[in-house]
Amino acid sequence: MNTVAAVADFRTYPLISALANAQVLADQVRVQWADGRGSPFHHQWLRDNCPCPTCVYSVTREQLLEIVDVDENLTALSAHIDQGFLRVEWHGGHSSRFDPGWLRAHAYDDESRAERRAAKPTSKLWDSRFELPVFEYAALMEDPKALLQWLLALRDSGLTQVRDVPVEPGSLALIARRISFIRESNFGVLFNVQSKADADSNAYTSFNLPLHSDLPTRELQPGLQFLHCLVNDANGGESIFVDGFAIARALREEDPEAFRALCEIPVEFRNKDRHSDYRQLAPIIALDALGEVAEIRMANFLRGPFETSVEQMPLVYRAYRRFIAMTREDRFRLVKRLNPGELWCFDNRRTLHARNAFDPASGARHFQGCYIDRDELLSRILVLQR
Amino acid sequence: MNTVAAVADFRTYPLISALANAQVLADQVRVQWADGRGSPFHHQWLRDNCPCPTCVYSVTREQLLEIVDVDENLTALSAHIDQGFLRVEWHGGHSSRFDPGWLRAHAYDDESRAERRAAKPTSKLWDSRFELPVFEYAALMEDPKALLQWLLALRDSGLTQVRDVPVEPGSLALIARRISFIRESNFGVLFNVQSKADADSNAYTSFNLPLHSDLPTRELQPGLQFLHCLVNDANGGESIFVDGFAIARALREEDPEAFRALCEIPVEFRNKDRHSDYRQLAPIIALDALGEVAEIRMANFLRGPFETSVEQMPLVYRAYRRFIAMTREDRFRLVKRLNPGELWCFDNRRTLHARNAFDPASGARHFQGCYIDRDELLSRILVLQR
Structure with missing residues (x-):
C-alpha cells in the first residue's frame, strides 16, 4: 500500500464538519457529514483525485x-472513516485517503456548490459619490497586510489611488512589482504619457480623451492599469473615471434592448501605426458564465466602422450612443486632478478613464503607466491570504 | 469647407468596382456600384466614418x-460621385468624401459581408501524415518574405520547425523578436526546460508529460510557444504533437454529446507553488462567434477536480476520457526528436504538445522556451502584407 498524503495543494482546508459515514453504492460513494449534509462522489471522481505520492508528484x-489509464468501470471495494479521513480501498489494490476539509471544499452536491457560488467575491459598484480608497506607498512596500487591503480594493471596487510615491521616472515599476511582473505591450513595459508631435495614439497628444479602456484592440485587455504622475504643471488634463459595471447595470435596467445589442454585436477595435496593426472584434459588454457583466471594452478613438446587417445598424447606433451618453452623466463621474507623487491604479476592464484636454504651452505634464493582468492580481491575493 | 482625406487608416484599398450612382433616402444613402452591387449606408454610419482632418487626427x-455629438436625426443634404469618390454634404454644413476602395471594403450589405467572411483565413487541419513546414533561421532573420511565409504557416497550420538556430542560450529571443516582444509569465521571459530537484511544474522534471497546452491556468493562454533545443544528449524526451482542432472536429463528428460537454462545462486549471496561485475556470474547447473551434485548453497535470452537478459528472468523465484517448491515437500524432539548433514554434492554443520521459543520468538535456501572443502574430502579418 502507498504512503498517502491528504491534499494535492498548497492551501489548507479548515474542517467545516466531520465525516460521519460513508457508503459504497453502484456508481458512487455516498458521504454523510456530521452536520447532516450528504455528498455523493462518483468512483471515477474519487479515484481521479487520489492525492497519494504515486498519483501526485509531491514536489x-x-x-x-x-x-484514462484507470478502468472506466472501476469501483470502490470499501469506504470508511479512518481517524477523521475518508479511506477508500479500490478493486485491484490501490488505496486513497481524503482529508475531510479538502473533501468538503470540493463536494459537488447542490448545496455545497450553491454555498461556494454565494461565497465568491462580488463587485462593489460605485458612482460619483464613491469614497476613493487611498493607500500610502511606504505601507504597500513594507506591510503585506496593507498590500492585501489594496489588492482587495482593486478586485472589488476597481479604482484606487496611491500617494507619496517617489517622482523619479521608473519608480512606478517598484510598486507594480509588489504585485507581480509587468505586462509588456507594443507601447513598452513602462509607457510615457506626454504630448508628442509624432504620436502613435491620441493618448500621446494634448487632446481630450473620452472615457475608454486601454488596448481594446487586443484579445485580452490589460487587467490593471497604473498611471503615475511625475510632473503636472499644465492647465487642464484632469482625470475622469466611471464604473463601467455600474453603467452597464443601469443600461440593463433602463434599456434592456440596447444592453443586449452591446453584449451580442461585436465591434472591431484597431490600433495601427507604421510598425503594428492590431485589430480585435469583440462585443462592448462581455458577460461571464452566470450572465454577470465581466468586462467593458470601449475606446471611441480606436473603434473601426460598425459592421452588422443593414437591419441591425440603427439599433447598434442607438445602443452605442446611449452607452456613451451615460458615461457623460454626472451621476456616474468622478473627476480629480492627479498631483506629482500620486498614482491611479484601476481595473482597466471595468473602470473607464478619460482625460480633459490640457495646454502644453502652460507647463510640463509627464505621467508614466504600465499594466498587470487580473491573473497576477488574483494569484497575489490568494498567496497573501494563505 | 474642410480639406478632406480619403482613408482614416494606414492600409490601401484597391478599387474593386467604381461608384456608379448615389441616392439620398430617408435613413440612408444608397450607393450603386458599376459591377451591379447595391450598398445601403445609413446617414449615421457615413457621418461617423467621415475621414476629414476635423473628424480624424491625421498623425x-x-x-x-x-x-454622440452629432444629432441622431442628421441626414445628408446631397450625395454624388465626384472624381470617383462619394461626396456627401450634410445638413448643417459639414462635408465628407469617401474613397471608393475603402467604402467597398466596409460596405455592409449582405453580399459584401458574406464575401468578406469567405475571404477570412481558415485553419488547415492536419494529422500524423502532416508535412512539417521547416524554415531556415538565417532566412527568417534577413528576408521579410521568408518571415511572412513562416508566420502564415503558424497562423494556418499551427506547427513549424526552424533549423540552424545558434545554440547559445538566449538566441531564441533574437528570432522571437523578429515577430514582436515576448510575453512574460510567472516562469520568466525565457524559461529553461531542465530537470530540477525543486521543480515548480512537472515540465521541469524528467517525467513523461501528456499532451497539453501551456498555461491553461491563465485567462489568456499564450498564443505561440517556442521550444529551442540547446543540448539533447539524454535518452528519450521525444516531442509529440497533435492538432487539437483536428481532434475536436473528429470528436464533434464521432461523439457530438461529448463534444458539447467539453464546450459547455468549465474546468478549473491550477498552477500553484510557494509564490503564486493561478486558477482559471474555462471549457476545454472554446468556439468562436461562428461556432468554429477557436481554442483548446488542456493539461491533465494542471487540472483541478471537476465540479459540476451530480447528474452531469458521468458525462464529464466520459467526454474527458474520450478526448484524452483520441490524443493518444496514432492517426493524430506526430513524434520527432528535436536536435540542438532546432526549434519548435507552434500555436499553443491549438497544437497540443507532449514529451516522452527522458533519463537525466544518460546525458544533459536543455531546452529554452518563450511565448508570444496571437495578437502580435496577426499584427506582424498585416504589417508585412501592407
Missing part, C-alpha cells in the same frame, strides 16, 4: 495519474 | 469626432 503537487 | 489616424 510540484501536480497529478501524475491520468484517469 | 495617429484616430477619430476625434464622437458620434
Whole structure:
C-alpha cells in the first residue's frame, strides 16, 4: 500500500464538519457529514483525485495519474472513516485517503456548490459619490497586510489611488512589482504619457480623451492599469473615471434592448501605426458564465466602422450612443486632478478613464503607466491570504 | 469647407468596382456600384466614418469626432460621385468624401459581408501524415518574405520547425523578436526546460508529460510557444504533437454529446507553488462567434477536480476520457526528436504538445522556451502584407 498524503495543494482546508459515514453504492460513494449534509462522489471522481505520492508528484503537487489509464468501470471495494479521513480501498489494490476539509471544499452536491457560488467575491459598484480608497506607498512596500487591503480594493471596487510615491521616472515599476511582473505591450513595459508631435495614439497628444479602456484592440485587455504622475504643471488634463459595471447595470435596467445589442454585436477595435496593426472584434459588454457583466471594452478613438446587417445598424447606433451618453452623466463621474507623487491604479476592464484636454504651452505634464493582468492580481491575493 | 482625406487608416484599398450612382433616402444613402452591387449606408454610419482632418487626427489616424455629438436625426443634404469618390454634404454644413476602395471594403450589405467572411483565413487541419513546414533561421532573420511565409504557416497550420538556430542560450529571443516582444509569465521571459530537484511544474522534471497546452491556468493562454533545443544528449524526451482542432472536429463528428460537454462545462486549471496561485475556470474547447473551434485548453497535470452537478459528472468523465484517448491515437500524432539548433514554434492554443520521459543520468538535456501572443502574430502579418 502507498504512503498517502491528504491534499494535492498548497492551501489548507479548515474542517467545516466531520465525516460521519460513508457508503459504497453502484456508481458512487455516498458521504454523510456530521452536520447532516450528504455528498455523493462518483468512483471515477474519487479515484481521479487520489492525492497519494504515486498519483501526485509531491514536489510540484501536480497529478501524475491520468484517469484514462484507470478502468472506466472501476469501483470502490470499501469506504470508511479512518481517524477523521475518508479511506477508500479500490478493486485491484490501490488505496486513497481524503482529508475531510479538502473533501468538503470540493463536494459537488447542490448545496455545497450553491454555498461556494454565494461565497465568491462580488463587485462593489460605485458612482460619483464613491469614497476613493487611498493607500500610502511606504505601507504597500513594507506591510503585506496593507498590500492585501489594496489588492482587495482593486478586485472589488476597481479604482484606487496611491500617494507619496517617489517622482523619479521608473519608480512606478517598484510598486507594480509588489504585485507581480509587468505586462509588456507594443507601447513598452513602462509607457510615457506626454504630448508628442509624432504620436502613435491620441493618448500621446494634448487632446481630450473620452472615457475608454486601454488596448481594446487586443484579445485580452490589460487587467490593471497604473498611471503615475511625475510632473503636472499644465492647465487642464484632469482625470475622469466611471464604473463601467455600474453603467452597464443601469443600461440593463433602463434599456434592456440596447444592453443586449452591446453584449451580442461585436465591434472591431484597431490600433495601427507604421510598425503594428492590431485589430480585435469583440462585443462592448462581455458577460461571464452566470450572465454577470465581466468586462467593458470601449475606446471611441480606436473603434473601426460598425459592421452588422443593414437591419441591425440603427439599433447598434442607438445602443452605442446611449452607452456613451451615460458615461457623460454626472451621476456616474468622478473627476480629480492627479498631483506629482500620486498614482491611479484601476481595473482597466471595468473602470473607464478619460482625460480633459490640457495646454502644453502652460507647463510640463509627464505621467508614466504600465499594466498587470487580473491573473497576477488574483494569484497575489490568494498567496497573501494563505 | 474642410480639406478632406480619403482613408482614416494606414492600409490601401484597391478599387474593386467604381461608384456608379448615389441616392439620398430617408435613413440612408444608397450607393450603386458599376459591377451591379447595391450598398445601403445609413446617414449615421457615413457621418461617423467621415475621414476629414476635423473628424480624424491625421498623425495617429484616430477619430476625434464622437458620434454622440452629432444629432441622431442628421441626414445628408446631397450625395454624388465626384472624381470617383462619394461626396456627401450634410445638413448643417459639414462635408465628407469617401474613397471608393475603402467604402467597398466596409460596405455592409449582405453580399459584401458574406464575401468578406469567405475571404477570412481558415485553419488547415492536419494529422500524423502532416508535412512539417521547416524554415531556415538565417532566412527568417534577413528576408521579410521568408518571415511572412513562416508566420502564415503558424497562423494556418499551427506547427513549424526552424533549423540552424545558434545554440547559445538566449538566441531564441533574437528570432522571437523578429515577430514582436515576448510575453512574460510567472516562469520568466525565457524559461529553461531542465530537470530540477525543486521543480515548480512537472515540465521541469524528467517525467513523461501528456499532451497539453501551456498555461491553461491563465485567462489568456499564450498564443505561440517556442521550444529551442540547446543540448539533447539524454535518452528519450521525444516531442509529440497533435492538432487539437483536428481532434475536436473528429470528436464533434464521432461523439457530438461529448463534444458539447467539453464546450459547455468549465474546468478549473491550477498552477500553484510557494509564490503564486493561478486558477482559471474555462471549457476545454472554446468556439468562436461562428461556432468554429477557436481554442483548446488542456493539461491533465494542471487540472483541478471537476465540479459540476451530480447528474452531469458521468458525462464529464466520459467526454474527458474520450478526448484524452483520441490524443493518444496514432492517426493524430506526430513524434520527432528535436536536435540542438532546432526549434519548435507552434500555436499553443491549438497544437497540443507532449514529451516522452527522458533519463537525466544518460546525458544533459536543455531546452529554452518563450511565448508570444496571437495578437502580435496577426499584427506582424498585416504589417508585412501592407
